[in-house]
Amino acid sequence: MKLSYRTAMREALREALRADARVVLIGEDIGKYGGTYAVTLGLLDEFGPERVRDAPLSESTFVGAGIGAAIAGLKPIVEIMTVNFSLLALDQIVNGAAALRHMSGGQLEVPLVIRMATGAGRQVAAQHSHSLENWYAHVPGLRVVAPATVADARGMLATALRERDPVVIFEHVQLYNREEELADPAPAVDLDRAAIRRPGRDATIITYGGSLPCSLAAATKLAERGIDAEVIDLRSLRPLDEATLVASVSRTHRAVLVDEGWRTGSLAGEVAALLGERAFWELDAPIGRVCSAEVPIPYAKHLEVAALPSAEAVVAAVEAVIA
Amino acid sequence: MKLSYRTAMREALREALRADARVVLIGEDIGKYGGTYAVTLGLLDEFGPERVRDAPLSESTFVGAGIGAAIAGLKPIVEIMTVNFSLLALDQIVNGAAALRHMSGGQLEVPLVIRMATGAGRQVAAQHSHSLENWYAHVPGLRVVAPATVADARGMLATALRERDPVVIFEHVQLYNREEELADPAPAVDLDRAAIRRPGRDATIITYGGSLPCSLAAATKLAERGIDAEVIDLRSLRPLDEATLVASVSRTHRAVLVDEGWRTGSLAGEVAALLGERAFWELDAPIGRVCSAEVPIPYAKHLEVAALPSAEAVVAAVEAVIA
Amino acid sequence: MTPTRDQALAMLRSMIRIRRLEERCAEDYAAGKIRGFLHLYIGEEAIAAGIIPALAAKDAIVGTYREHGHALLRGVAAEQIMAEMYGKSGGCARGRGGSMHLFSREHRFYGGHAIVGGGLPISLGIALADKVRGTGAITCVFFGDGAVAEGEFHESMNLAALWKLPVLFVCENNQYAMGTALVREHAEPELYKLAASHRVGAERIDGMDVVAVAEAAGQAVERVRETAAPWFIECSTYRFRAHSMFDPELYRDKAEVELWKQRDPITLLVKRMAGVVTEADIAAIESGADDEIARACAFAEASPLEPVAELLRDVRASGEGT
């Protein structure tokens, strides 16, 4: 069956609501409005206002309420409309959700899922175009995942809900309209393993989330030029599947990271550091990084495009590490 | 004259208040209480409540007010009591202070200094022991500095106040009581250059802020074992002084990073990635990282010590990259 | 108060200029010339039209992402506004901000802020600077009913009251925060009472009646300037269009929208001034507005893109430290 990423997320939510009475949805405009990105469209009608709870504009508080509800026996799925607004809830996430199990000596658990839209590319300018996945991936106690395909959008939530601890799911805004064929029933998703989306021998392109499509496009172009690039989708940003990464680079000996975050302090930097530690003797060239320009993302299309990773930039970076 | 880090910061603030009527101090308990870490002690009496402004518990709002005041002609120095509470103000810092010049097409400027205490080591547990310097160092539009010596504590503020854009100053809580001899008048501080705190030939230890003392202690121990380590203090965390780093590693061919942040997604990771890019052919061994354990920092002393970088761990890491 | 003919014409012109500009924006959005988020003010024009002329040139303004009208009435040229929406270098933020981020330092128009509530603390700081510097200027900050639910709103009321800052808070209560109706957003839907709870002087007025708004604005601006203390005006209003161009408006009835449209601020004023303001007056204002907008769009169309080479310019003044 053909499904969009948006519909896949919605089906995953519907399935969760059906399967477990403890699941409740909390977020701004997820009910009456139908969800800013229409992910939750129809769920209020189907499950009612007790289970699909529209929250007022108060990110810190409704995320904190999700934490409390998780502690006390529910399985809340909180939508923060976009990662941009999650800045207002970071204290609750870092000092609450991520820390409570450890700091309570293992007594409390916070089985909370936080979903948020992320990324740029829709000309919504500096305050609405952040990619802060790496900030979240820095925090012990969190698991962070980024579905980059429709299959992962469909399957990751169920796996996340089996965790007894907080999971943050990043959904890139550019992916919602993408469609894919999907088996029915959709296959289960393993959150622990990075996925090799395209096998290759000459270089490893490592990416995640919204940058997968441009990485794959780059691989196709490279193939035309006789370069066989492997493309790895991290899927789990915390923890990282080091084994898959090291194994790939041990085969190809060259790596390029593609990450929509700003370059300095990017997740790409962490992965590069990791490979430098774990695969130092395997590397035949410096690792390349294709990231966003270090600038608040501008509105004008041509400037926004110039600021973000592109297939061309990935091609150039792979050629550079091979040269 | 002998000065503590605390007094040095206070003298810098006093000097700024005296020199420029546009300078105002804003923060929680900086006035009547005298400052949580007593940095601002006495300044309320000297300069009055118009210039030393106690703010209510409302981090987002008094930081935002600092931004507005900077836009409209003041030079506010905002104290966020500790980095832990800065999570509540991140939206204002990222979407306001850091972005406004660029997103306004260069019209607005935000000459704002934000000071905050950072770091662990005082048994104040998970919610009060963060080191999030790398989060800030990720954000275009900010400059981020970390005085690690009394001289830098004395001199960095004046340099920061000459910037026409926001500067974030991280003061490690473990440094406040440290004393040093200082020339009078104190020398001006260049924010652009990392400082070689100890020259050496065999390996480069790169660190900043609160980890400088343990890095220097490690170098002393290594010297006893015949290993001559160079110790570099980054001082400016954004931008990084790449030239000094690359030059050092090009001499020593081995590097270890010491950073109190959690390892994954640490500033240490970024510097390692950078060296992997800029000094790949100079490196004779994988770069080592000594960071905090990936865990909310616990209260119990022995566990806290185990979670944080130590001189022993640095020694071991340097020996490992040399072996 | 009954306005004079001249006053009425001025208010009418203000509202019609906004209305026409935004109708054009909607068209240009459909045509793909404007992209990203676009939030129209249509239906709410009486607020900007009543408040902004009451401010002095030295006063400062802070707005939201629904701020085209405010910028226009403040004196930012329609050319610059349209060029900004087209993403052109002639725009008032060089095309970097778009619809949500209009700025004009020259007019002390300090944004265009797209994080709900985010402009409030900034407005406090601007007012603080003016107070400390003794300029006699006040700051006027606009925000929606939804912003009042954010904690920053309360923090800002408290700080403004504690520090006695000359801020005029203008809450544009259009009954919805995106799709969330007032009573589903606020336990206390009479929002001015929330401001008053922090001992900030507060009132509620009919935001569809430009005359009432202008009257309240005049008094409030004077009061804030004289007392150097904050004041809060809640304007009851309604947006006639969707929240943004992506909104399917599932959350409200057509009938409700139609009901409010009967209180269209432009029509209300025209009716009130029947006999004083004529069809011909209106036609003249409309054609003036249309000319202005046509010129603005032509300018915007012709304005060049900012060179890509300038992408990193103005991240910081020094270029370094980016």
Next chain:
Amino acid sequence: MTPTRDQALAMLRSMIRIRRLEERCAEDYAAGKIRGFLHLYIGEEAIAAGIIPALAAKDAIVGTYREHGHALLRGVAAEQIMAEMYGKSGGCARGRGGSMHLFSREHRFYGGHAIVGGGLPISLGIALADKVRGTGAITCVFFGDGAVAEGEFHESMNLAALWKLPVLFVCENNQYAMGTALVREHAEPELYKLAASHRVGAERIDGMDVVAVAEAAGQAVERVRETAAPWFIECSTYRFRAHSMFDPELYRDKAEVELWKQRDPITLLVKRMAGVVTEADIAAIESGADDEIARACAFAEASPLEPVAELLRDVRASGEGT
């Protein structure tokens, strides 16, 4: 209401147990056995002593970093509390939390939160879970006057009212947030009015009078349970000690402290019950408390440290994903 002899003895015992425990904490801090931040509740005991016994075992509690007394009265063993402060594995958070982070899942004592205001949203969620699950339990959350200045406070009032959550909000107004006096922290220093502004039922009581607190608590708990709606109690109180062990107390007069000490909640109750409660009763309670604390400290002293090898345990349940 005049309490019976048994009631009075119970209240007295509650307050004295806290007082003695914390006096010992202060000594142990001086001796270096307790480190980090230590915030004493001395002077404020009537609040916990009045409120906590009014709760049912199924109810939940959320506290701040000034929560030793609350944990103790909730039934967390003094052994576990002292071991926690000593950083030992026998502590109620295995020594990981220390003074600011006491937890006991068994007692539904959900912290010990050290970010001011941070416990409020969490308390809402706990109440939501109990409401959804139909347990009939309510949640009681304690916080200071300073927390009321944080935006999260208002967001929490609004959400609790909108969602009709069974939360009992207990504001321990001890007149200071660290060194910031009430009137310098709040434009509206009558804090219960701020809760009421969100249509949360609210009252202010004398937090030094344990009988008044107990009476209000009994009614409030019943009301919250029956209506499943929030209620807010502001307790006027005073901390007799410094904010934490680092505080030089520059911001208040000794005279002010002395004045409040004349309303010491323990003395007040003893005076009120003169003739009913005897010196011997008090002596018995004190020696009981001293025994309890001596046992607790001995336990804490003997309790082993958590092995360093367990540092990474319980970051996540699975061990993976850390």
